[in-house]
Amino acid sequence: MRGRPIVPGGLLTDLYELNMAASYLRRSMTGQATFSLFIRTLPPGRGFLVAAGLADCLRFLEDFSFTADDLSYLRLAQEYPEKTLRQLARLRFTGDVRAIPEGRVVFAGEPLLEVTAPIAEAQLAETVLLNHVTFQTAVAAKAARCVLAARGAQLVDFSFRRTQGIDAALAVARASAIAGFAATSNTAAAHRYGLAAAGTMAHSYIEAFGDEQAAFAAFAGDFPAMTTFLADTYDTGRGVRNAIEVTRCLRLPGPVGVRLDSGDLAALARMARAMLDEAGLADAKIVASGSLDEYAIAALVAAGAPIDAYGVGTKMGVSADAPYLDSAYKLAAYDGRPVMKLSAGKTSPPGAKQVYRGPDGDLLTLQDEPPPPGCQPLLVPVMRQGRPVSAPEPLAAAQQRCRADLAGLPPAVRALRDPVPVPVQISDRLKILQDQVTRDLRRQAGIQRGPLAS
Amino acid sequence: MRGRPIVPGGLLTDLYELNMAASYLRRSMTGQATFSLFIRTLPPGRGFLVAAGLADCLRFLEDFSFTADDLSYLRLAQEYPEKTLRQLARLRFTGDVRAIPEGRVVFAGEPLLEVTAPIAEAQLAETVLLNHVTFQTAVAAKAARCVLAARGAQLVDFSFRRTQGIDAALAVARASAIAGFAATSNTAAAHRYGLAAAGTMAHSYIEAFGDEQAAFAAFAGDFPAMTTFLADTYDTGRGVRNAIEVTRCLRLPGPVGVRLDSGDLAALARMARAMLDEAGLADAKIVASGSLDEYAIAALVAAGAPIDAYGVGTKMGVSADAPYLDSAYKLAAYDGRPVMKLSAGKTSPPGAKQVYRGPDGDLLTLQDEPPPPGCQPLLVPVMRQGRPVSAPEPLAAAQQRCRADLAGLPPAVRALRDPVPVPVQISDRLKILQDQVTRDLRRQAGIQRGPLAS
Numbered sequence: 001m002r003g004r005p006i007v008p009g010g011l012l013t014d015l016y017e018l019n020m021a022a023s024y025l026r027r028s029m030t031g032q033a034t035f036s037l038f039i040r041t042l043p044p045g046r047g048f049l050v051a052a053g054l055a056d057c058l059r060f061l062e063d064f065s066f067t068a069d070d071l072s073y074l075r076l077a078q079e080y081p082e083k084t085l086r087q088l089a090r091l092r093f094t095g096d097v098r099a100i101p102e103g104r105v106v107f108a109g110e111p112l113l114e115v116t117a118p119i120a121e122a123q124l125a126e127t128v129l130l131n132h133v134t135f136q137t138a139v140a141a142k143a144a145r146c147v148l149a150a151r152g153a154q155l156v157d158f159s160f161r162r163t164q165g166i167d168a169a170l171a172v173a174r175a176s177a178i179a180g181f182a183a184t185s186n187t188a189a190a191h192r193y194g195l196a197a198a199g200t201m202a203h204s205y206i207e208a209f210g211d212e213q214a215a216f217a218a219f220a221g222d223f224p225a226m227t228t229f230l231a232d233t234y235d236t237g238r239g240v241r242n243a244i245e246v247t248r249c250l251r252l253p254g255p256v257g258v259r260l261d262s263g264d265l266a267a268l269a270r271m272a273r274a275m276l277d278e279a280g281l282a283d284a285k286i287v288a289s290g291s292l293d294e295y296a297i298a299a300l301v302a303a304g305a306p307i308d309a310y311g312v313g314t315k316m317g318v319s320a321d322a323p324y325l326d327s328a329y330k331l332a333a334y335d336g337r338p339v340m341k342l343s344a345g346k347t348s349p350p351g352a353k354q355v356y357r358g359p360d361g362d363l364l365t366l367q368d369e370p371p372p373p374g375c376q377p378l379l380v381p382v383m384r385q386g387r388p389v390s391a392p393e394p395l396a397a398a399q400q401r402c403r404a405d406l407a408g409l410p411p412a413v414r415a416l417r418d419p420v421p422v423p424v425q426i427s428d429r430l431k432i433l434q435d436q437v438t439r440d441l442r443r444q445a446g447i448q449r450g451p452l453a454s
Numbered sequence: 455m456r457g458r459p460i461v462p463g464g465l466l467t468d469l470y471e472l473n474m475a476a477s478y479l480r481r482s483m484t485g486q487a488t489f490s491l492f493i494r495t496l497p498p499g500r501g502f503l504v505a506a507g508l509a510d511c512l513r514f515l516e517d518f519s520f521t522a523d524d525l526s527y528l529r530l531a532q533e534y535p536e537k538t539l540r541q542l543a544r545l546r547f548t549g550d551v552r553a554i555p556e557g558r559v560v561f562a563g564e565p566l567l568e569v570t571a572p573i574a575e576a577q578l579a580e581t582v583l584l585n586h587v588t589f590q591t592a593v594a595a596k597a598a599r600c601v602l603a604a605r606g607a608q609l610v611d612f613s614f615r616r617t618q619g620i621d622a623a624l625a626v627a628r629a630s631a632i633a634g635f636a637a638t639s640n641t642a643a644a645h646r647y648g649l650a651a652a653g654t655m656a657h658s659y660i661e662a663f664g665d666e667q668a669a670f671a672a673f674a675g676d677f678p679a680m681t682t683f684l685a686d687t688y689d690t691g692r693g694v695r696n697a698i699e700v701t702r703c704l705r706l707p708g709p710v711g712v713r714l715d716s717g718d719l720a721a722l723a724r725m726a727r728a729m730l731d732e733a734g735l736a737d738a739k740i741v742a743s744g745s746l747d748e749y750a751i752a753a754l755v756a757a758g759a760p761i762d763a764y765g766v767g768t769k770m771g772v773s774a775d776a777p778y779l780d781s782a783y784k785l786a787a788y789d790g791r792p793v794m795k796l797s798a799g800k801t802s803p804p805g806a807k808q809v810y811r812g813p814d815g816d817l818l819t820l821q822d823e824p825p826p827p828g829c830q831p832l833l834v835p836v837m838r839q840g841r842p843v844s845a846p847e848p849l850a851a852a853q854q855r856c857r858a859d860l861a862g863l864p865p866a867v868r869a870l871r872d873p874v875p876v877p878v879q880i881s882d883r884l885k886i887l888q889d890q891v892t893r894d895l896r897r898q899a900g901i902q903r904g905p906l907a908s
Contacts, residue, residue, distance in 0.1 A: 014614055014639040015653030023676045029662065073645045119662055126656075130615040131623065139618075160468055161584040162778045164593075164618035165625055169585065171618075185468040191527045199469030202580075204785035207793040208483065208573055211898075222477045232797045234895055262797040314778045323777040324616045324768045331658035339661040343686045343716040441688055444665075 031335030033119035043322035047419025053136030097383035103398030105405035143179035159317025228257030464520035485789030487573035497776035501873025507590030551837035557852030559859035597633035613771025682711030
């Protein structure tokens with residue numbers, strides 16, 4: 001099937017996950033482990049994130065297995081013993097997953113995903129789960145900021161050429177669609193995810209004709225219902241004039257578009273709007289592109305630039321000012337026992353958890369705490385015993401959640417500059433447990449010397 | 455075969471490339487086009503880049519074709535006419551490619567790749583070629599800066615969990631290996647590219663045992679020849695002591711390692727070194743990790759921290775301070791005619807080119823200019839008539855080129871902070887041609903009104 005991971009199989013993980021899993025299997029350590037996947041802190045300048053990546057995680061877990069080639073590599077290159085290889089050959093993901101659905105606005109410290117499974121299985125999944133959620137959540141948040149900045153103007157994903165790889169481009173098209181983008185230039189992504197595909201023409205098309213008006217006429221002849229003229233190859237004023245003349249002479253049926261890709265976009269948009277209106281093309285659309293992000297879009301909106309749609313590329317597609325999130329996948333419980341680490345600056349609360357969203361913000365609790373009045377649980381079961389609890393949901397569901405959550409965000413949280421994230425409170429029971437586990441670990445550190453101590 | 459692109463076929467491109475190609479085919483515009491792929495300007499803080507991504511480009515071009523499913527999408531969703539679909543069904547990449555080999559140090563304005571092919575074919579390849587070269591060149595440069603900072607200490611790619619997607623992780627492992635990294639934690643990449651795989655253990659392993667010494671003993675029992683103990687789960691001093699005790703009690707055969715992953719790495723490394731030396735484990739290695747990049751590594755080296763190897767993850771894997779390059783794929787000639795655009799701030803020299811490297815820097819020339827004395831051409835033929843000119847080269851060839859080029863870089867160019875890039879000169883003939891094409895375009899802009907003008 002198209003669109004499966006490029007290297008299916010169990011080697012898509014860090015070697016240490018494999019080594020740990022091998023060790024667990026060899027020692028018959030089959031206890032249930034719960035891992036929490038969360039973002040430790042928001043990047044500077046981010047007031048919120050948008051959960052994304054879950055669909056790829058579920059597909060990965062559902063398909064997880066070792067191919068004969070994987071096992072052969074582990075035998076020859078890593079010298080795994082035959083017994084371990086036989087155990088790995090049989091290994092599938094058989095655990096449960098609870099997650100915050102895609103499209104929801106989320107904050108630092110909230111588990112986006114909790115995996116409960118035999119520890120070897122949960123450990124092997126760490127790398128890919130972190131990869132999908134970290135990247136896609138970062139991009140969905142960046143795209144959502146562009147949507148907020150655009151104040152209703154349409155956004156199109158133009159990022160394919162500069163995303164960090166090919167599957168990143170597919171993920172960006174999908175994540176930006178969740179966040180509210182109207183279309184993508186990425187044809188493969190449009191096909192795969194059922195998105196609207198959008199595109200205009202490149203400067204090279206005009207240069208190949210040599211004559212801008214001839215190029216416009218040719219393109220409009222071939223694509224009369226969807227013509228957007230790229231106006232800045234030689235001179236934007238002349239480009240708009242040529243677009244107008246071609247539109248008139250060919251009597252194009254639908255509204256045409258004019259795309260501005262360089263220069264002072266606000267001034268050029270005003271000029272183009274005036275020229276188009278004067279020519280009786282009040283329904284013609286103006287599309288702006290070129291190094292745009294939420295800050296540039298907000299500036300154009302603030303300047304009153306008459307721009308109908310923005311092509312947003314690289315800076316959204318790599319989340320340029322926050323290209324990664326400080327994500328973690330931490331063991332929270334093993335074999336019925338809550339655990340945590342004490343590493344400097346990297347502690348996290350123990351135990352399986354729930355996040356409740358209420359009118360006063362979010363509350364992080366233990367999984368089995370009753371919901372506070374008027375609050376909604378964010379983590380829901382998405383996989384049981386290795387199978388998804390339901391068929392993949394349509395993208396529209398995630399889009400709708402994102403739209404609703406963005407609309408409900410207080411202005412200080414959704415602010416593009418110096419936002420103030422929603423505070424995440426920790427329940428009393430969770431605090432008590434965290435203190436108790438910390439005390440126990442500190443006491444052990446003082447007195448316990450381990451079985452090998454003399 | 456494993457490792458092919460996740461969505462093979464001709465839809466892996468922006469819609470406008472398809473629309474332009476369809477238009478060219480319909481109009482029988484089959485003239486040869488030359489496109490130059492180059493980086494317009496270096497990102498702030500970069501004195502050089504390292505060419506990478508070519509191998510993926512060649513594979514893409516060699517495999518390029520439209521599947522029946524691709525054509526069905528274009529028929530139904532994009533309403534392409536049957537004649538165009540038949541032309542696309544037959545379309546393969548039949549052109550020539552000249553490129554700067556992977557691993558070479560390169561600068562802004564130098565074509566990393568020049569494609570000469572019937573214009574529809576060359577146009578369709580734009581998006582994926584830009585994607586591979588932009589990302590992989592950015593990461594190889596970032597990795598090379600880490601190598602320079604480490605002054606001979608070993609580097610290991612730990613980035614898989616936070617790269618922007620799965621194929622990005624594979625590409626990062628390979629690009630960082632080209633730049634001089636010794637190993638990767640990414641098992642799939644190690645298998646695919648024949649790299650050394652490296653890995654230690656995670657905090658979760660220790661937490662699952664509850665007792666650090668028991669965990670160390672178990673792991674060392676399972677992997678006696680490759681044990682690196684993660685020391686900071688609870689307290690680094692105690693962790694190192696436990697590592698020493700386990701190493702002694704189990705009489706481990708090879709040199710062990712101790713990994714420090716949080717806190718003041720320089721101070722902890724000194725402490726660990728002293729403890730290991732005192733315990734008679736002078737051959738034990740110290741591995742540092744945790745938010746490292748070239749700046750952090752340089753600071754640790756400058757502080758004289760006794761660190762033998764660095765695990766470098768996210769910041770290298772997403773090229774965090776320069777997550778994209780200002781790359782372009784520009785039509786330079788069509789049908790024997792040199793072309794360029796005049797768009798504000800985005801012009802580039804016309805014509806097919808060569809880059810000559812000499813003792814005084816690099817010279818950008820027209821393709822057919824004779825080499826200046828003592829200079830070496832950087833662009834070499836890599837594909838003729840759609841077929842690679844040779845079998846894929848071993849990664850060692852790119853590694854060796856990178857090592858040699860880095861060794862030859864002047865200190866000001868290789869400086870981590872405020873570097874001064876090598877100046878790229880433009881030959882007189884290229885300058886004259888650029889002036890002439892600019893003049894011609896400006897004159898046209900003044901006098902020519904196109905065939906539709908009244």
